[in-house]
Amino acid sequence: MSMAVAGMIAGMALGFAGHFGGFGAFLLVAALGAVGFVVGRFLEGDVDLGDFLRSRDGQRR
Template sequence: MTTSSLGLVAGLLLGVAAAAGGFTGFLFALVLGVAGYLIGGQHDGEFDLGAVLRGRGHG
């Protein structure tokens, strides 16, 4: 299991634990799952979040 997949699972579990029920809880869990996946992917080297967050810059 890659770190990004582990981050996805951890984020989803934390989201379900933090937000009990309803559509809002589902969306909250989904957002945390995606965040966990992206952070794990950054750790694995699959993504470069620094480049995304920096934007296009000056050149």
């Protein structure tokens, strides 16, 4: 299992543990799952943090 999938599962488990029930819980679990997935991809090296920190013209801040 990749770290991205493990991070997504961890985020979803935290969402279920933190708030269970209703549409709000669905959104919370989806958001935490997405965050866990992105963190997992970052830890695997598939996502470069510099991609998010560059300005619009391609220059670093």
